[in-house]
Amino acid sequence: MNSLVEVKNITKIYGMEAATVKALRGVSLNVKHGDFIAIMGASGSGKSTLLNIIGCLDRSTTGDVLIEGKNTNILTDSQLAEIRNEKMGFVFQNFNLLHHLNALENVETPMIYAKKKRNERLERAKMLLERVGLADRMKHLPTQMSGGERQRIAIARALANSPELLIADEPTGNLDSKTGEEILDFFVLLKNEGLTIILVTHEENIAAYADKIFHMKDGLIVDEEG
Amino acid sequence: MFVETFKIAVKSLIANKLRSFLSILGIVIGIAAVIIVISIGEGTSYNIKESIRSLGTNLILVAPGKIGGKAGVRYVSLSDLFTEKDGEKILNSSDAIINVSPVIQKNLLVEYRRNNVDSQVVGAYANYEDILNVKLDEGRFLIPSDENYKRRVAVIGNEVAENLFPYEDSIGKTIVINTAVSRQVFKIIGVMTPKGRALFQNLDNMIIVPFSTAQTRLFHSKYVQLFAVQAKSTADTKRAIDAIDRVMFAKYKDVDKYKITSQEELLSTMSETSRTLTIMLAGIAAISLLVGGIGIMNIMLVSVAERTREIGIRKAIGAKRRDITTQFLLESILLTSLGGIIGVLLGIIGATTISNIGGWKTLITPWSVAIAFSFSILIGLFFGIYPAHKAASLDPIEALRYE
Numbered sequence A: 001m002n003s004l005v006e007v008k009n010i011t012k013i014y015g016m017e018a019a020t021v022k023a024l025r026g027v028s029l030n031v032k033h034g035d036f037i038a039i040m041g042a043s044g045s046g047k048s049t050l051l052n053i054i055g056c057l058d059r060s061t062t063g064d065v066l067i068e069g070k071n072t073n074i075l076t077d078s079q080l081a082e083i084r085n086e087k088m089g090f091v092f093q094n095f096n097l098l099h100h101l102n103a104l105e106n107v108e109t110p111m112i113y114a115k116k117k118r119n120e121r122l123e124r125a126k127m128l129l130e131r132v133g134l135a136d137r138m139k140h141l142p143t144q145m146s147g148g149e150r151q152r153i154a155i156a157r158a159l160a161n162s163p164e165l166l167i168a169d170e171p172t173g174n175l176d177s178k179t180g181e182e183i184l185d186f187f188v189l190l191k192n193e194g195l196t197i198i199l200v201t202h203e204e205n206i207a208a209y210a211d212k213i214f215h216m217k218d219g220l221i222v223d224e225e226g
Numbered sequence B: 001m002f003v004e005t006f007k008i009a010v011k012s013l014i015a016n017k018l019r020s021f022l023s024i025l026g027i028v029i030g031i032a033a034v035i036i037v038i039s040i041g042e043g044t045s046y047n048i049k050e051s052i053r054s055l056g057t058n059l060i061l062v063a064p065g066k067i068g069g070k071a072g073v074r075y076v077s078l079s080d081l082f083t084e085k086d087g088e089k090i091l092n093s094s095d096a097i098i099n100v101s102p103v104i105q106k107n108l109l110v111e112y113r114r115n116n117v118d119s120q121v122v123g124a125y126a127n128y129e130d131i132l133n134v135k136l137d138e139g140r141f142l143i144p145s146d147e148n149y150k151r152r153v154a155v156i157g158n159e160v161a162e163n164l165f166p167y168e169d170s171i172g173k174t175i176v177i178n179t180a181v182s183r184q185v186f187k188i189i190g191v192m193t194p195k196g197r198a199l200f201q202n203l204d205n206m207i208i209v210p211f212s213t214a215q216t217r218l219f220h221s222k223y224v225q226l227f228a229v230q231a232k233s234t235a236d237t238k239r240a241i242d243a244i245d246r247v248m249f250a251k252y253k254d255v256d257k258y259k260i261t262s263q264e265e266l267l268s269t270m271s272e273t274s275r276t277l278t279i280m281l282a283g284i285a286a287i288s289l290l291v292g293g294i295g296i297m298n299i300m301l302v303s304v305a306e307r308t309r310e311i312g313i314r315k316a317i318g319a320k321r322r323d324i325t326t327q328f329l330l331e332s333i334l335l336t337s338l339g340g341i342i343g344v345l346l347g348i349i350g351a352t353t354i355s356n357i358g359g360w361k362t363l364i365t366p367w368s369v370a371i372a373f374s375f376s377i378l379i380g381l382f383f384g385i386y387p388a389h390k391a392a393s394l395d396p397i398e399a400l401r402y403e
């Protein structure tokens, strides 16, 4: 079976000349369709940097990232935007919702950029919000909701265009442990439906939901379990 | 897609109501100023046109050219003066000319009992009624027999009537016109309808008497000061002028010795002048629009900075450069065209108020509204480009990190 994501010996260097930071020093990683992967490591070890490059939000300094066999190095910014829109779903620690839009509109937004028809958008957004248990909160603004509810909107939004890969950077970092576990239970559900997930977390019990755990240190993957 | 982007833009403007409103104030004021200035200009030029028209229809004036003489000595050779004969020649020179009247005029003191008034006394033929498009409030105008019999009759302007006869009817009364050497008695036969000022002449302060009577009784002269000529139609004016020119040139062999001015010519120079003035003033008002535009750019830049995170989020979920550019451009165009609409309304209200209270004539033309409104859209486009470009160029990761 083909890999969904192939990371080939990538490095990422921030800054210029004297003030450079080597955030990634040669990372390789293979993510197959249907994998549920967790990445752990100390703060500053390069987890978010790796995730952003895999998610096509950023580019590596050297090395290649292949998405479904396509090398992202040769793609334009606009083509990367298309990949993010169609193939990736992002869930962030701080939710990153559009605060002046209500839950429904937030979930609709990726579908607007995918040029989906209004009816189709509304129908799917409603369905997704129902799935994450927010059927009665669709017209509420994110600011009127709890952290757990906001993260569920974010997940519904991440699923809007039926992505291949769900990228979650410390999705439970701002939630209590019970709410965090509910979110991860839902991830398992999605994984069982065939979604590929990459998760970054600091918490052992959250990482335990994944099938494979990678450990990072100083810009390198140092250990792999599971 | 465009509709969606439009909705996004509207939503973010509504989310920042107060700021949106404040940021368009400059545009509102600028557009209102342009509308008001243009409406005053148009009103004034309309007034000028009307007063020139009221002077008569298809009027052409033939006057002597440069006065001769040297260094402070006025000298006109007798042979250079116009005569009634010249008038006949002009009338017969072309079928484009339907009326010619010689004119002789002077400011003289006119009295009735204890009242007196300084008036412009004009000697002219009976056809002056048609040439000047005279309307009468009372009585009648001069008739050819007045001319033939050198009757001492006068048609007076409305202001003259009011000054000399504040409490009584003037028809049939006799007035005294004072010349340098004599006092001449005239009977009033008509009072003209008010016309107002036109071309620095107060038509209401005129007294019109038969040309022949004026020559012999008032001016003691055999000559003509100028000819008032009426062309058949506006289209015939050019032909009429050419014919007059031929007659006059045949007599003088020198184009400097006579001057032909047509009402149409006057009309077009006057309205050209007033149009130039209007455009200049509107240009000054438009500078305030420019300032308003810079205000919009400033607000849009602040907005882009404040919404860096929103831009990052949008890019993360798939917005392309073009989507972000369109969103912010639409926002700024929406802002300025809203400012344009409010400005136009305010301008119309302002212009109406000015004409009601200030008594100035204002005229709001569709073209001024159209220009002002399209200008406001252009400003939004022009001053929105840079902020929109800045927003679209943000790096998604940098933007997402922004606090």
Ligand SMILES: Nc1ncnc2c1ncn2[C@@H]1O[C@H](COP(=O)(O)OP(=O)(O)OP(=O)(O)O)[C@@H](O)[C@H]1O
Pocket: A014, A015, A021, A022, A023, A041, A042, A043, A044, A045, A046, A047, A048, A049, A050
């Ligand atoms: N935009 C940037 N400019 C400069 N240095 C950066 C930038 N982004 C990240 N870094 C640096 O790169 C290194 C890796 O950062 P990264 O955010 O990937 O760490 P992380 O493993 O996600 O940490 P955390 O657990 O705290 O989120 C850090 O030393 C960080 O300071």
Ligand SMILES: [Mg+2]
Pocket: A047, A048, A049, A169
């Ligand atoms: Mg991180």
